[in-house]
Amino acid sequence: MHILFCNWRDTRNPEGGGSEVYVEKMAAGLIDRGHRVTIACARHAGAPDDEVVDGIRFVRCGSKLDIYLTTAARLLLRRYGRVDLVVDVQNGLPFFTRLVTRRRVVVLVHHVHREQWPVVYPGLTGRVGWWIESFVAPRLYSRSRYVTVSEASQYELTELGVDRERITVVHNGNSPAPRVTVKRSASPRLCVLGRLVPHKQVEHAIDALVAVRRRYPDAELDIVGSGWWDEELRAYARAAGVSNAVIFHGFVDDVRKHELLAHAWVMVLPSLKEGWGLVVGEAGAHRTPTVAYSTAGGTTESIDHKESGVLVDDHAALIASVCELIADDPWRTLLGEGALAKSHSFSWASSQEQFAHVLET
Known part of the structure; x- marks a missing residue:
């Protein structure tokens, strides 16, 4: 045909x-x-x-x-x-x-x-x-x-x-992740991957970074992707006082994307709605767990709550869960192993x- x-x-x-x-x-x-x-x-x-x-x-x-x-x-x-x-x-x-x-x-x-x-x-x-x-x-x-x-x-x-x-x-x-030599960051590092548009709610990831930096002042956030909401997000980071800790990478190739996922401690997916959340599996291939909203829809199937990542109900819970994962190495490692196993199941x-x-x- x-x-x-x-x-x-x-x-x-x-x-x-x-x-x-x-x-x-x-x-x-x-x-x-x-x-x-x-x-x-x-x-x-x-x-x-x-x-x-x-x-x-x-x-x-x-x-x-x-x-x-x-x-x-x-x-x-x-x-x-x-x-x-x-x-x-x-x-x-x-x-x-x-x-x-x-x-x-x-x-x-x-x-x-x-x-x-x-x-x-x-x-x-x-x-x-x-x-x-x-x-x-x-x-x-x-x-x-x-x-x-x-x-x-x-x-x-x-x-x-x-x-x-x-x-x-x-x-x-899920595609097999390309081989990368990048190791996990020595300091706390969050990552957001997706189009920069309002309904992806990347502002919530910036809010999580602000909270993490209260305990870990060297923490940073990688924002990977491009879109028409870029300038608004940059202004939001400046207003939050973390513009020096938020790196806007724009549109990157596949290898660079996986390097950044491998470098991160936690992936944040604050999107209002996701049919599935392809980025969850991409992060999981590097043992990087994801925190996402349970109300987003498909995330309840791409993430096994408290096995391969964490699903939360609201903005406050998202910030609290990110902070908890950053502070608890064994918990983050356990979820990372679950995320890897989950990524291999599709x-x-x-x-x-x-x-x-x-x-x-």
């Missing part, structure tokens, strides 16, 4: 994250099974409009604001050639592919954005976005099969009216097989 993924970004995009990794891993698995795959996504600096990477064709057009309509129009006009199946990746908004093709459409949802709309788009824009996601999309794709990455997201989709029997859960996998090969089975049947 020729399979078209409609996704707003790709992994080379500076704003790309775990959901883009998932899409491209699934695409690679389909290539290995003999299918043709095209990924339609938004343009960004430094990437050509049309290229083939590892057998996957990337077609980039439009911006992150008009990518949805642009992609739908190109599909209607058959600009991608003959397409046998469409994977409509719904990151809040669908691509409305059901309106422009008679081919089968599978909807891929990482998580439901109920809590994020008012944070990222306050006012009318956010309300319209949530109406499209919660009311329009479930009805538009009422005959389509869904794939999501966690049981938490599956449950939220059923709350929106998607029939449970049409939803298949295909978890994220593989991309298994996820690719499950995903391909959904599309092929």
